[in-house]
Amino acid sequence: MSLNEIIILGIETTAHTFGVGIFSSLKGILANVNDAYVPLEGGIHPREAAEHHASVAHKVLSKALSIANVKMEDITAVAASFGPGLGPCLRVGCSVARALAAHYSKPLVPVNHCVAHIEIARYLLKVSDPLVVYVSGGNTIIAAYSDGRYRVFGETLDIALGNCLDVFAREIGLGLPGPPHLEEKAKKAKKFIELPYIVKGQDLSLSGLLTKALEIASSDTNYSLEDLCYSFIETAYGMLIEVTERALAHTRKNSVVLTGGVARSKVLQKKLEIMCKLHSVNFMTVPAEYAGDNGGMIAYTGYLCYSHGITIPVEKSYIRPRWRLDEVDIPWFKQD
């Protein structure tokens, strides 16, 4: 280990994933180990997820350290996602981070989960100033950098896209994760069923779509499941791309980046690519390994924060379950 090498250990625990990533300022991402809680039935139960995180924490941590081939003593600082996310889950990750920071006398770095999703995409795709489409189980945000922060140019007014797709797939018995199952069914569709398409200015609303689709699915009316799945994803993706197109016309950025768990959807990627071609802008998707929640993105973003002097004393390190993306200053951003 060289004298000016900075090594950051990053811990992610906002929702279903407990992840540990290790980033070196000289060698890049050294380790990215993640373990996800899978509910036996229904959605994420915050307490059960937190119990899962507490039970796998030591295993994930030691595996990440051994893959990266570093010891705790080599680490420069410990970063953790402080929010936004589920309180019980965040508390586990932050407790681990606080313990490590206190025991090994390392600085503690607070990282915003949404910022991390954006930064890892910019880092891996080498794109400087994109319009970011961040879609996951907990977030649906169209953001771009402007005057010191990532500003939100469109978001969901109620539930997140990933949540909407997962709940629908689960309720009609297709299983999780929702998007690949729904997209497979949709391939065999014959006709389009009209469903609530709600775009309000720069924002979209998905809860009406979910309610209506579930209502049709549970009624006795004649419908084909294939048609319903097709119409459901067409309507949901259609709304997302329309608000993205609006944000693009408004911000005039020359690239669009797709990040977050739902970024793995091939259908969504294709549709966004078509829209971007229409406006002659570049389109890129974050690699699948870093699409969903992961420790690597927290470690990398922790490095950015740490190298700009952002740390927090352990005794003041409260979690922030409702920490919005546009509340975070981004001092490391360099615009061309």
Add this chain to the structure above:
Amino acid sequence: MKSIYHGLSKTEEVLSWGAEALIVKTTFLGHPAVKKVRIPKPYRCRELDEFLRRRRTLLEAKLLHYSIKSGVPAPAVYAIDLAKTTIVIEFLEGELLKKVLEKKKVNNLANILEEAGYFAGCLHEAGIVHGDLTTSNIMVCNAKPVLIDFGLGAFSRDYEDQSVDLHLFLRSLESTHFSIAEDVFKHFIRGYEKARGKNKTEKILSNVKDIRMRGRYVSERRIKRKRGQITT
């Protein structure tokens, strides 16, 4: 951004290539006019795309007409071609409010904003909601505000829809004109109240707050609300 639209005559000029439609400067019976063409979106399935384009084209024409009828300045409708999802409307000489707000010093800005708020209030009184009330959709022509782009509008007297209009306006101020957002909104609301009266305005403002609270990860949600105050 480059245009991919080729169906233009030599005298026509593309003004903007917006998110929803292509805006072309043209002439109509000798008058300067604007042609708004809703182009097919290949990323949407055909049925959904046609349905949305036809519905919005027709609705926009209607809303513009009723807006003028109720005394709110908006571009006049000259012609509709539903098959081509195109409307031809009046050409306005002026600047977008967004550009006006970017300038350092503007004469009468407070009055312009107040009047914009007044017109938004009149629109709501007439049972119309704009649906996309941002600083990019208000034009300033000879120091007078004119509402444009009713593409997401609707006929509605619902307080919720009216609140969404104000919520969107505030959001557009915060994302694009954050340093002056509070002041601009204050002037705007002063005008809005003139058109709607104190009671309705207060009711709507408190609903705007509710809408913000419904948004994801709003830390204010946990804090006891202060009455009648919009925190930005």
